[in-house]
Amino acid sequence: MTAGTRGVGPEWSGWRAAAREALYGPGGFYHRAEGPAGHFRTSVHASGLFAGAVARLLCRVDEALGRPAVLDFVDMAAGRGELAAGVLDALPADVAARTRVWAVEVAERPESLDHRIEWTAAPPRGTSGLLFANEWLDNVPVEVAEVDSAGVTRLVLVREDGTERLGEPVGGAAARWLERWWPLPGEEGLRAEIGLPRDEAWAAAVATLDRGLAVAVDYAHTVGTRPPFGTLTGFREGRETAAVPDGSCDITAHVALDACALPGGRLLPQHEALHALGVTGARPPLALASTDPTAYVRALASAGEATELTARGGLGDFCWLVQPVGIPDPLPAPTA
Numbered sequence: 001m002t003a004g005t006r007g008v009g010p011e012w013s014g015w016r017a018a019a020r021e022a023l024y025g026p027g028g029f030y031h032r033a034e035g036p037a038g039h040f041r042t043s044v045h046a047s048g049l050f051a052g053a054v055a056r057l058l059c060r061v062d063e064a065l066g067r068p069a070v071l072d073f074v075d076m077a078a079g080r081g082e083l084a085a086g087v088l089d090a091l092p093a094d095v096a097a098r099t100r101v102w103a104v105e106v107a108e109r110p111e112s113l114d115h116r117i118e119w120t121a122a123p124p125r126g127t128s129g130l131l132f133a134n135e136w137l138d139n140v141p142v143e144v145a146e147v148d149s150a151g152v153t154r155l156v157l158v159r160e161d162g163t164e165r166l167g168e169p170v171g172g173a174a175a176r177w178l179e180r181w182w183p184l185p186g187e188e189g190l191r192a193e194i195g196l197p198r199d200e201a202w203a204a205a206v207a208t209l210d211r212g213l214a215v216a217v218d219y220a221h222t223v224g225t226r227p228p229f230g231t232l233t234g235f236r237e238g239r240e241t242a243a244v245p246d247g248s249c250d251i252t253a254h255v256a257l258d259a260c261a262l263p264g265g266r267l268l269p270q271h272e273a274l275h276a277l278g279v280t281g282a283r284p285p286l287a288l289a290s291t292d293p294t295a296y297v298r299a300l301a302s303a304g305e306a307t308e309l310t311a312r313g314g315l316g317d318f319c320w321l322v323q324p325v326g327i328p329d330p331l332p333a334p335t336a
Contacts, residue, residue: 012165023139053274058130071100073087103118151186153175182256191232221254257321
């Protein structure tokens with residue numbers, strides 16, 4: 001596309017403003033009754049093993065904190081509270097009794113949610129424990145940039161129907177971010193998502209922790225593997241679709257998690273993180289089929305779910321950003 005070749009007018013805006021209104025504005029996608037689970041499947045929805053692994057990580061944070069009287073678990077972008085409820089159910093009774101669970105979400109609280117879970121639109125400040133952001137940062141809206149025919153990197157403008165045109169050249173902090181984290185050669189059509197708002201959102205979330213661990217899990221790429229045409233896309237009813245900012249679909253883009261990381265943070269793939277937390281996908285011994293067929297079937301099903309969560313080329317390739325705050329890194333090194 002070339003700058004100014006399509007219509008102009010007040011309906012044009014940058015992708016950040018358009019996506020923010022489409023996702024979180026009145027009647028936006030994340031206010032829909034069916035919730036995110038009605039449109040896409042995350043690790044949380046794939047298996048209860050994921051919540052069990054997060055609960056084990058929370059227990060490790062509890063030990064690193066010296067088993068405080070109050071232990072916090074903050075579930076960012078909580079959907080309908082599935083992970084928060086699953087972690088609470090998976091905790092040992094003595095830990096659960098000390099745990100204060102927060103579900104952070106813009107939608108209304110589900111009526112059936114466990115009464116022990118606090119529902120809030122923003123992460124509480126002054127917590128000690130585990131802040132866990134599963135597929136949150138990919139839905140923090142960002143601007144999109146594209147190189148024009150003259151080799152100039154410009155903001156991409158969009159209308160509600162998804163039509164795009166090029167706007168002003170990228171400047172200021174956004175240009176500096178691109179230069180540092182996603183440099184674009186001057187080749188027409190190359191695109192990037194400017195991740196600065198995600199860096200700021202992550203830093204703000206981590207700052208709410210007094211002590212503990214913050215973890216972001218998302219589709220991600222690093223500076224050496226940025227996709228040349230960006231990753232902006234949409235999801236509707238379980239299928240990938242064009243990103244159209246009219247509230248009818250999810251609008252997402254992979255996260256430059258290396259840019260988000262604060263000092264002391266580290267990145268690792270989900271398959272390594274879950275292996276370190278005991279989710280391996282190992283099949284049960286065949287002898288169990290003879291001695292306890294019911295247990296064998298259950299163990300086999302669990303192994304299948306674990307395999308899905310850790311599969312290369314699938315959920316196992318999600319990236320974890322692990323950010324300790326005032327404690328040693330409690331996530332053990334993977335054993336496999």
